[in-house]
Amino acid sequence: MQLQIFTVDAFSDRPLEGNPAAVVPLTHDLDDETMLKIANELNLSETTFIHPLDDGHWTESSRFSLRWFTPACEVPLCGHATLATAHAIFDRLGEKHQEEIEFETLGGILKVKRDGKMLVMDFPSNPPKVVDSEPDIFRKIVDACTADLKTRVKEICYTPKAKYILVRLDDSVTVDELKRMTPNFSEMARLHDGSLVIAMGVTLSGDAQRGVPFRYHAYSRFFATWLGVNEDPVCGSWHSVMGPYWASQLGSKEFLFRQCSARGGDVRVSVLDKERVAIAGPAATVMTGYINI
Template sequence: MEIPIFTVDAFTNLPFKGNPAAVCLLENKLQDELYQKIAAEMNLSETAFVTKLKPTDSFSSGARFGLRWFTPTNEIALCGHATLASAAALFYRKENPNPVVEFETLSGELQVRQHGESLVMNFPLNKPEVQDFNKFSNVIKATVGDLPVQEVCYCKTTKKLVVRLADTCDRSALTSLSPVAETLLKSESSGKVKSIIITSKGAPTVQPGYDFFSRNFAPWNGIPEDPVTGSAHTVLAAYWSEKLGKKKMLAYQCSKRGGELELEVRDDGRVDIAGRAVVLLQGTLKL
């Protein structure tokens, strides 16, 4: 069996920036064990598997596909950057002419459309709820140390914990964080938290005008730090849209690789997440 595979840097227009994902184009579904073995072998934060829904479909002309995402250790219900990467493989390498491609996923139907040099994903909006700091104090302190915390929220749907630093903290406070994955796992073992997002208010008056910053740590999914996280921004977009009173926002995830996301909260309870992508590598898995 031969499987076309790509590595794509998502949420960037430069190689070696943004968040890398592997994308496999499958003629037929695989056994679950094999999906996980391939993802572990690729050893990226996510490997995406795009599957034909009908034997007569073509990756070069079809408009609807199946899509699953696996980390090196487990399957996940939603992944933004690997969805962006999957669309980039179809649009840029398979030269799919459709203005929109749709994916059937564990999070329902997801659409990605081309818009200029960007790809725009239509995702569910996941609003977090405010929590008592003390309920999660151990994992918060293991992540941010003594930095002042303004608010703590939790999204039950995505199992993401959002920690907003005080507005006195600038971007450098985020970039200085270096939590230890093993310590995070020990400090939160209930299964409620699958990633912890640290965020702070941006500097919209300073070019390019970021509305907020973030970093995302997910050792519970086998990812010590995810460089740029689309699914996290389904939660962050809901949070910051309410706090800032804005529908359209520009966000920057401050990992070492870094990545930029354009967000628009829609009236239908969903969010458009736009970014660019670079297809870096193309090859064949021979199994």
């Protein structure tokens, strides 16, 4: 069997930046084991599998089934791969004049619309709460992740819905120090089995708090060791946590965040209400081809 495949860089308007995801349009049913094997073969942080709903054709349907797989497992929510999939539909598979599409996923109904060159995703909000007396395992994981910066942790927050930890570093930490931070991934995996925490992000206040010319409201990096992805270059679902957290800190609802991995990417976030956030960015197709299975 031959399947079409696209590789799309999300949260970048240029190839070879942002976060890559593979998009596989399905013309036949595939079992879960085969989808996982394909994701493992491609070895990107996420591979998506999509097909039109309501017996529609690609150029006619506005509703699609969407599933996300890392090389290790299926996941319930992924932002950058949703953005990549929407780009593939708008740009390659579907009706080019279409303005909004809807995905049925394990994480619920997700909508994506076009806004010029940007794609805007309507996502569930995941506000984190400060952990005043965190379980001992949380502190150990945070120490392993923040390494030499562990004594400069300002706050630890947790969102049980997403099973994400948010770690805020002290404002004295520089962006370059955040970029140079070297988590101990093997220790993180050894310490915890992923039952309470499946991923964690480390964030830093933005330029306004640093007295430098404004570019970003906050900076971060994101690590999903327990999902088989040590560092996710630019993670959309992570920003469903970043948005409400920084809204509570800065009293604003509109943000431009920078995820400063080696590839890096900019993410626009609008906190719509207590339940939803809009996460926006561009995307670029890098490769098109076929996979034989």
